[in-house]
Amino acid sequence: MTKKIAVLPGDGIGPEIINEAIKVIECLRDNYGFAVELENGLVGGSAYDETGSPLPEQTLALVRDADSILLGAVGGPKWEPLDYSVRPERGLLGLRSELNLYANLRPALLYPELEAASTLKPEVVSGLDIMILRELTGGIYFGEPRGVKTLENGERQGFNTLVYSESEVRRIAHNAFQIAAKRNRRVCSVDKANVLECTELWRDVVTEVGKEYPDIELSHMYVDNAAMQLVRNPKQFDVMVTGNMFGDILSDCAAMLTGSISMLPSASLDENSKGMYEPIHGSAPDISGKGIANPLATILSVSMMLRYSFDEAGLANRIDQAVDKALKQGLRTADIASDNTRTVSTSEMGDAVVSGLQQS
Ligand code: NAD
Numbered sequence: 001m002t003k004k005i006a007v008l009p010g011d012g013i014g015p016e017i018i019n020e021a022i023k024v025i026e027c028l029r030d031n032y033g034f035a036v037e038l039e040n041g042l043v044g045g046s047a048y049d050e051t052g053s054p055l056p057e058q059t060l061a062l063v064r065d066a067d068s069i070l071l072g073a074v075g076g077p078k079w080e081p082l083d084y085s086v087r088p089e090r091g092l093l094g095l096r097s098e099l100n101l102y103a104n105l106r107p108a109l110l111y112p113e114l115e116a117a118s119t120l121k122p123e124v125v126s127g128l129d130i131m132i133l134r135e136l137t138g139g140i141y142f143g144e145p146r147g148v149k150t151l152e153n154g155e156r157q158g159f160n161t162l163v164y165s166e167s168e169v170r171r172i173a174h175n176a177f178q179i180a181a182k183r184n185r186r187v188c189s190v191d192k193a194n195v196l197e198c199t200e201l202w203r204d205v206v207t208e209v210g211k212e213y214p215d216i217e218l219s220h221m222y223v224d225n226a227a228m229q230l231v232r233n234p235k236q237f238d239v240m241v242t243g244n245m246f247g248d249i250l251s252d253c254a255a256m257l258t259g260s261i262s263m264l265p266s267a268s269l270d271e272n273s274k275g276m277y278e279p280i281h282g283s284a285p286d287i288s289g290k291g292i293a294n295p296l297a298t299i300l301s302v303s304m305m306l307r308y309s310f311d312e313a314g315l316a317n318r319i320d321q322a323v324d325k326a327l328k329q330g331l332r333t334a335d336i337a338s339d340n341t342r343t344v345s346t347s348e349m350g351d352a353v354v355s356g357l358q359q360s
Pocket of ligand 1: 013017072073074075076077089092261262278279280281282283284285286287292293294295297335
């Protein structure tokens, strides 16, 4: 059946990197029978400029109707003076909540050719391949009550609520075990069960769900130790699953183990594996329009879409291998260039991946 992909280029380098991802999708369509329909929509600052909203009704209709969404990036200095309610980032948050994208997948994969980009020693990070799974729509970022109040003595007090219901933990735990089944069969659940009752429940529920997956190894780790272990010996991890705030912090830490945010894709999934796929980096206004942005995180987001939403692991592997091949050929965009590599533009990198795909 033809898959409908809503394409939301967004702001800054968004349109440039999305162009290259589209070339890759079209190559799969033309060479490998991937039946796909693409439709563009507005989001972020560019949507605000045209419609007065960072997430116009037309875009909402488009994404509701699509099988998956491919997003570039949003934001930029131009829109910083705007009221929070219409800032570009509201477009992203709106998409996540509108589509109930509760499972955020953040791989941290280090390519052998880019080992030097990591600030850690090569022996600590070489071969690194971690998947961090972050619960995205619950926890302390959404819990009520929240706010800042003034006490009787005149002092102000800020408060937020960490809340997770059993069903929220259960569904993300299932995702973790199912993803691990496609990888190295290990799940590490991260909590702070020694201090926070809410995460004690988290641990209980993950343990219960784990019994349904007897061939996946489950371990638990306190978040402070997890942060330490990620830097000390990151290769011990396969899939890490955790709540919204811990996942926010740990996934950025894991990303930096690879040294290059411009190489890392991400996915946010709903209960039916419909997903929004995007690079983890932002709109990079400092290099926008120069044709030098690295499109690989966006291209790898397409690979994740094929793997996690469309069950097309074969096509996903082809993209991963084509990216690998381009790097092995010594091609680099400026952000990842080093001695003995050839610096290429955004579109040259996209073309190299397409050519690798055609030959695979
Ligand atoms: P950023 O990720 O846009 O850029 C950080 C640095 O990395 C910059 O020097 C940039 O040039 C470089 N960089 C990022 N992606 C690159 C790529 N593909 N190729 C080459 N170099 C790349 O983060 P920032 O500068 O903090 O934020 C810029 C804007 O992006 C802000 O408005 C921010 O709110 C927004 N933002 C959006 C998202 C998103 O859309 N998901 C995420 C983060 C930041």
